[in-house]
Amino acid sequence: MKITLAALGDMQPITKFVANSLDVALYQLIACVGEAEYIVVDDEGDAIRARNPLALQKVVRHIDYHQMTIRHQSAYDEMIGQPVRKSSNQLEVPFGDNKLY
Template identity: 45%
Template sequence: MKIFYKDLAAKKIDKLVISSLDLALYQAIVIIKGTEHIVWKNEKTTLLTRNLTEMREYFEQFDINEITLRQESAYDEMIGSEPKKNSNRLEVPLGKSPYALPKHLH
């Protein structure tokens, strides 16, 4: 089931996962009632940014319990090694505000 960004205001988002896909490419995933959903910008495009702060700004008006940055490396496959049997997923908790300082001080 696709979840569109414009429809998120009516949903209770338990967790926002910002997935780091490739150095500076970020994709939004929301967890609602224990199920992960990729956030779609429109019918053909997922919500992607090239800036972590910009992605966080998209979600600052929502009441979200937890926000994390997720990284999964495909390094082993890229160099010809067998894929690992265990996940190498790293999730780092992020604060609620996308800014180091309050916005009015920028």
């Protein structure tokens, strides 16, 4: 599901924001409200992306949220010819607010 930043403002506080790693240096913003996950989009409906997680923190600094994490799913198994896993190898770690923006 998709949601705009303006709509998220009405749902505060947000459970967590996730900087979802799409590529080597490309992150997509995901908002978690309760059990639901939303891809955060701009006013034109394009997914909000950035080259680093800190840039995503800057985008949401005006919104009240409990936690921010970085999520990464490794392609290592595929790269070395391993069979597809039955379980996920997803890694999600906390990313604290360093107020560096």
